[in-house]
Amino acid sequence: MTILSANARKKMHLISGGALGSFVLLRFFNHSLGLISIGAMEAGRRVFTLIWQSVPGTVLLYGALLLHFLMALDSLYRRQTLRMPVGEALKIIFGLSLPFLLIPHVVAARVEPLLTGVAADYPQILRALWSTSAGTTRQTIALLFVWSHACLGAWFWMRGRDWFPRYEFLLYTVALLVPIFALLGFVNGARSLGRDYAEHGGYGDRAYVSEMRPRVDPALAENIRLAFYAGFAGLIGGTLAVRALPARGRIRVRYPDGRVAAVSRGFSVLEASRAAGIPHVSICGGRGRCSTCRVRVIEGLDGQPAPETAERATLTRIGAPDNVRLACQFRPTQNVTVVPILDTDSLGIKTQLARQNGGGRERRVAVLFCDLRDFTRIAEHKLPYDTVFLLNRYFAVIGEAVESSGGVIDKFIGDGALAIFGLKTPLPDACRQALAATVRLSAGIRTLNQTFEGELEQPLRLAIGLHAGPAIVGEMGYGQATSLTAVGDTINTASRLEGLAKEHDAELAVSVELVERAGLSLEGYRRMDIGLRGRKATLETWIVEDAARLSEVMPAQD
Template sequence: MTILSADIRKKAHLISGAVLGSFVLCHFFNHSLGLISVGAMEAGRRTLGLLWQSAPGTVFLYGALLLHFLMALDSLYRRQTLRMPVGEALKIVFGLSLPFLLIPHVVMTRVEPILTGIGADYPMVLRGLWSHAYNASRQSIALLLVWGHACLGAWFWMRGRSWFPRYEILLYTIAILVPIFALFGFVSGARSLPPVYAEHGAYGDLATVGRARIGPIAANVRLALYAGFAGLVGGTLALRALPSRGRIRVRYPDGRVAAVSLGFSVLEASRAAGIPHASVCGGRGRCSTCRVRVIQGLEGQPGPGAAELATLTRIGAPNNVRLACQFRPVHNVTVVPILDSDSLGTKTQLARHNGGGRERRVAVLFCDLRDFTRITEHRLPFDTVFLLNRYFEMVGEAVEGSGGVIDKFIGDGALAIFGLKSTFEEACLQSLTAAARLAAGIRALNQTFAAELEQPLRLAIGLHAGPAIVGEMGYGRATALTAVGDTINTASRLEGLAKEHDCELAVSVELADRAGISLEGNRRLDISLRGRQATLETWMVENAAEISKVLPAQD
C-alpha cells in the first residue's frame, strides 16, 4: 500500500535535499574562511549557528536529513532493478555512504557538547580531526562525497530546465571551486593552530576531563548510530530480496521478453533484461523519449499519474501510448518502444552532450531567394554554384556577426537560430539585426554581380520567436545541432507570407516587442496560419535594411 503519492515523495526528496544543500554550502563557506584565519572561521560559525544551531534550525536540519535518507531508501526499495546509468549509481552510493562517514563528526560537534556542556569551537574540532591522519582523511573524503552527491542531485534536477544552459558554465565552476576552497580552508586553519594549543589551556582542563568522562557514552552513541543506519540500509536491501506477490512478462516486438516482479516499470524491465531503452531524463517522467505503444494487455492496467498524464497530454499521445518509466503493469503486456535504441542508434546519440534535446526559447530566421531558379536557368552550373556560395557566405557572416548560428542551408534558403547562448530578449534583437544585415548584404551582392544578373536578387525573410527543442539530431555523420517545433514552422510560414505580400521581411509582433523595437509605419496584419487556431500579429516590412535605423548601435 502506498501512503504517499509519487509526486509527494518526489517533492519531499527534493525539498529535503535543497535544505541539506543549503546547509552544506554554508558549512563549506565557513570552512573556506580558514584561508583567512581560525578566528574568521569561528566568527562565521557563530553567525551561521544562529540559524543552523538554534532549536528550530536543528529540528529543521536533522528532520530534513532523516527525511532525505528515508526517501532515498524508499526510492532504492521501489527501484525494481539496480541496473542504471553510472551517474545515478554514484549518486546513490555517495548518499548511502555519507551517514557512516559523518557520524563521528556529528557526535563530536553536536552530541559531545550536549553531554559535557562545553561548546565545540573550530580550534577544538580542527585539533580533534587533525590529531590522527585517519580522522583528517575521513573528513576530507566525506566532504568530497557530500558535495559530489549534492551536485549530482542538483544536476539531475536542473539539466532539463530551459534556463540551465545559460548558467551551465557558472554552475560547473562553482561546483569545482567550492570544495577546493573548503578543503584549503580546512587545511590552512589546522596548520595555523599553535603546536602546543591543547597543552596550554586551549580546551581547558574542564573540557579535557569532560570529554574523558563522556568518552564511553559518545562511543556508544556512535555505535548505535552506525547500527541504526546499517540496519535501515540492510533492511531495505533485504525487503528487496523477498519474493514478490507475482511476476509479469513484458514482451517486445523482436521477440525478447523481460520476466520481472510485480511493481517493475517497463523501463526498469528493459534495463533488468539488458534491453536498450532510451530515457533522456533518467526515468523521472520529465521527457517522453522512453514512451512505448502498448499493443496488447492495456486493459486493466493502472492509469497514468499526474506527471505522466501531463507529459502525454503535452505531446498529444493516443490512449495506448505510455511513458515506460511511469507505467507499472499489473499483468503481462506487449509494448513497442517508439524511440527504438537499437535500430535508430538512439542509445549512442543520447550519450552525447545535449544530444537528447532541450527546450529553449529562441528566435528563428528563415530566408530564401525569390525566383532564383528562373534567374539561374540560363547560367552554367558552375556559375550558379559560385553565386550561391557567395550568397551563403553573406548569410553566414550576417547571422554569426549578429550572434546567431546557421542551422542549415536548404536549397537557396537558410535557417538560423538565435538564443543558444543569450537571453530570449537578446535573441530577438539579434535576429532583427541579422535581417537588416541580410537585406544590406543582398544589395551589395546585386551591385557586385550587376553585369551578370538579368534582374537583381531578392530576399524573403521570416522571423518568429518562442519555445523549440534544440539538440543534436540526424544519423551518423549527418548528425548536427538543429531545432524543431512550432516556432520553426511558424518562421518558415512567415517567410512564405513575405513572398505573398511582396515584402522583404515578415516578423511577428511578439518578436519585435520582445526585442524592444518599434516597427510603426509598416503594415501590421493579423495572419491566419495553417495549424494555428489564433491569428498571428505580423509586421510586413518592405525594406528590411530600414530597420537598422531603429536598432541600437553596435559595439
C-alpha cells in the first residue's frame, strides 16, 4: 500500500525541487556580485537574507529541503535495481552527496549565528571559506554538485516538453554561465579583501578568522556537524537496508524468450527488466510521459492494481487495449508474464537514443502534402533517364521552396512530398511558413513548365494540401532507413486535403484552422466543409485554384 499516488509524489518532488532551485539560483547570483565588489555582495546578501531568513522563507526553504530529500529516499527505496541510465545515476549521486558537502557551510553560516546571535557578513563568510585550501575546495565542489543536480533535474522535467527545442540553446548557455560567474565572483570577492587577505596569507589565518566574531565552542560545532553527518548517513543507510528486506515479498516477471526477473513486490516491470539486464525501451526515463515502455500482459493480469491517473491517460490516448500497461507504472502484486511491444533491436532504438529527437515528441506543426497530377501519364511517353531528370528538377523546386520558407522535407513519396513546418518555431509562424512555401512552390512549377515547355505534352500541375495540428515527431524506420519523420492525424488530414485539391481541379486545399492561425483571411475564395474518415465533425477548408495568388494576402517575406 502507498499513502500517496505516484502522480502526487512526482508533483511534490517537482515543487520542492523548484523551490530549492530558486534558492540556489539567487544564491549563485549573490556570489556573482563579487565580480563587482564586496559591497555589492553584502548588499545582495541583505536582500537574500530578507527573503530566505524570514519566517515564510525559512519554512519554505527547509520544508522544501526536507521534502525533496525524503522524496529522493522514497525514489531510492522504490528502485528495484541500481542499474539505470548515466544521467539518472549522476542525479542521484549528486543529490545524496550534497548534504555531506553542505553541512560545514550550513553549520558556519546558519547554526553558529543562531547560537551566538551574531550574523556573519560576506567578508567574514569569505574569510571562513578561504581559511583552508580544503574548505575552499569543498565549497567549490559543493557549488558544482548543487548546480549539476539542479540542471539534471530540470532537464529530466523539460526534455519532453514541446517548447524545449526552441529554448534549448539558451537554457544550456545559462546552465553553463551561472556556475562560472558564481565561482568567479566567489574568487574575486575573496581576493578583493585587500590588505587583510594579503597580510594573512594565501588562505588567511584560522586564528584571525576566529577573532572576527564570537564563535561557539569548537567541540560543540564539531559535534553538531557529526550529528548532521550521522543523521543523513543513517537515513540513506536505513533506506538501503529497508529496500533489501525480504519481507516485502517476491514476484516473478516472465518474458517471451524464457527469461525471468525475480523482484520485490511493489516495483515496476521496467525496474524488473533493468534488474535482469533485459533491454527495455523507455524514452522518458520511466516517468510515464511516453508509451515506449508499454507491455502486453499475457498471463497474470487478473487481480493486479488498476492504472493510476497518469498511466490511464497515456493508455487512453494511444487507444491501448485492457491488457496493455506501461512498464514504468505497472507494479505487479503477483507473478506476471509480459511481452514488450517495442523491441529495442527491430526498431533501431539504440541508434535513436543518441539523437536529439530520437525518442519522439508531440509537437504542433504545419504540414504540407503535394503531388503531381497525371504524372504517370506524362512519364509513359518519356525515357527513364528523362523521367528521373525531370523528377529531380521537380524535387529541387520543392526543396528550395520548403527550406527557404523555414520548413524541412520529411520524405518524397513517388512524385509527391511531405514537408513539416514548426520544428523550431511557434505554430502561427509555422502556418505562415507553410503558406509561403506554397506560393514559392506554385511559382517554381510555373518556371519549370517554361523551362520544359517544348518537351512536355501538357504542363506539370500541382495538388497541395495544408493542415496544422499535433503530430508525433521522431526518428522512425529500420537500420539505415531510419530518419526524422512525423505521424498522426494531422499528417493524414493534410494528405486528404491534397486529394481534395485534385477532386476540385485546384492547386491548393488548406484548412481554415491553418489560415486563421497564420493570421490571414482568404475571403473571396471557395470555402467548403468536408467529411473525414473517422471524424464526426467536418473540416472547414479553403479551395484555391491558383496558389501563387496567395502572395496578395500574405505579408512581405524577409
